[in-house]
Amino acid sequence: MGEFYIAWVVHEAEFNPDSEIRVKVRHTRAHFDICYNGDLLAASPSLLELHREDYRRLHSDEEVHRGASCEVWPRLAKPFEQFMTQLVPPPTESTGDLHSYLYPASFILEARVDESGNIRPQIREVLSRQEFWPPGDSIESAFIKPHLSPLLDTNPKIYSSRQIQVLTHTSALLPSRVLVDGATYFFKAWSGRETGYYELQAYTKIRADDAANSPLLADARISRLHGLVIDDPNDVLQHFAVDPNGEENHPPHSRLVGLLLTDIDSDGTLAELGAWSDRTNEDRLRWAQQIRHAVGRLHAAGVVWGDAKPENVLVDMAGDAWLVDFGGSYTRGWVDEDKRETVDGDLQGLQRIDKWLAKWSLKPVDRPNHRPKGGRGLAVDGAV
Known part of the structure; x- marks a missing residue:
């Protein structure tokens, strides 16, 4: 069922085979957090033992973990497929914009045991927007500002996620080709990691060269930055919890959520x-x-x-x-x-x-003759 993608699986670092395993599943209109807990599975000795074995495999060394992902992750998500399909919100007029993807409906689900000893999916919690931490980084963050400010000085085009139409997704259900102002770009979500800051510096230099009288990169086939996706405070604030005492409990700043890069017909x-x-x-x-x-x-x-x-x-x-x-x-x-x-x-x-x-x-003899074709089914992160 290709409309869902297993993004990752998390578990406690301290070894405890009865503790919770959480499966993060992505859909273009919703995110799901599937929880398997040993205490809730105790009603079925066979399910509890399977849970403990899954935990042991996932908790093992990195090499074993990568192998386990191909088998364990899809099996954990499988009993929830139909349930998740029913919970995905129907399409609306705004479904195709980037904002709808970045701020999706979010559900926490858990595995219970039914009378027949099988997994019975159940909703633990439906997260409101005030409980869903927004993507990106504050543009006033002490970490990002020194890297972003020089790029902003080059006057890149700036858009909000509401202005951007998603045309295609990757196999991991991440927005890829997007449309804004009649032009198509590749959307790269802001990672917020060290690599993201390095990338801002690189694109600052590339844009400076493009603006030079004799640009060195004029004939270079390289990805270029065409715009930034920054959501303003009015949009961001709805994703922070409201303080019951009426005090502000949120950063009053816009957030960088992604980059618009050259769309290469690859x-x-x-x-x-x-x-x-x-x-x-x-x-x-x-x-x-x-x-x-x-x-x-x-x-x-x-x-x-x-x-x-x-x-x-x-x-x-x-x-x-x-x-x-x-x-x-x-x-x-x-x-x-x-x-x-x-x-x-x-x-x-x-x-x-x-x-x-x-x-x-x-090595012409050793080369493969045909490229592999993608299969159908519940997609899993390519960890192997």
């Missing part, structure tokens, strides 16, 4: 396309040259790509390679940790991408 990432037999050695050579050219232009403009790897290269429908994701960090196997977010790290990543592409050019 055939897939380099990681997805590089190995397939329907791609020629000439394709791989062209991609390597295009990536090197774009990175060279970035460096000349004072920008570091930061996380050089095939997953951060998109190939458009015309067969050209684009650099995306300027959030920094690094990925083992592509860039060494001591070279993260440096020119040397980018050059190391380029060299390894070149070798990776060359490997598939030299």
Whole structure:
């Protein structure tokens, strides 16, 4: 049932097999928090033992946890599918806007045991907007302001989430292609993490170069920032709890909730396309040259790509390679940790991408003949 997506599963860090497992499930019009608690499952010895085994598997080391996600997560969500379908609010005139997705109906559900000893879904709580913590970060936050202010000085277009129409979602049910002012963009939700701040700095430099008399990045195929999605205080305040004493219990600031980036009509990432037999050695050579050219232009403009790897290269429908994701960090196997977010790290990543592409050019017999097709059903986070 592809209309739901299992985003993640959480459990207590301290080992206690009777404690609660919470399954976070995403829908385009609702969010669900499914709770399995050993005390509530005690009425069925078999369900309680299964719960304890699930907890042990999820609590094990990282490698086992990744394997467990493919089996345990869908099984925990399965008894709730029909129940969640009934709870999803019907579409309205505003359903297609970004605001409806960012501030959805939210339900906490729990697993009970029926008379036959089976799982019986039940609502524990329906969260009001005053109980749903809003997305994004306050633009006046001491953490974000030093990184955001220079970008705001470049006068980017600013929109509220109510102005933005969602056209498509990713397989994880995250908004991807959006429409505003007659133009389409890629929507990237604000992460609020260190990588987000690094990305703001990168786009500030890219926008400064684009505005220069002789821009260095004019012919570089790279993702560019076209606007910011910032929700104003009047919209944000309805998502904070009201103090019964009448005192303000909320930050009176607008919040950055996402970025509007170049909409690349993509055939897939380099990681997805590089190995397939329907791609020629000439394709791989062209991609390597295009990536090197774009990175060279970035460096000349004072920008570091930061996380050089095939997953951060998109190939458009015309067969050209684009650099995306300027959030920094690094990925083992592509860039060494001591070279993260440096020119040397980018050059190391380029060299390894070149070798990776060359490997598939030299192994035509070993290349897959057909790309995999997506299946149907309850989607699960790609943790494996």
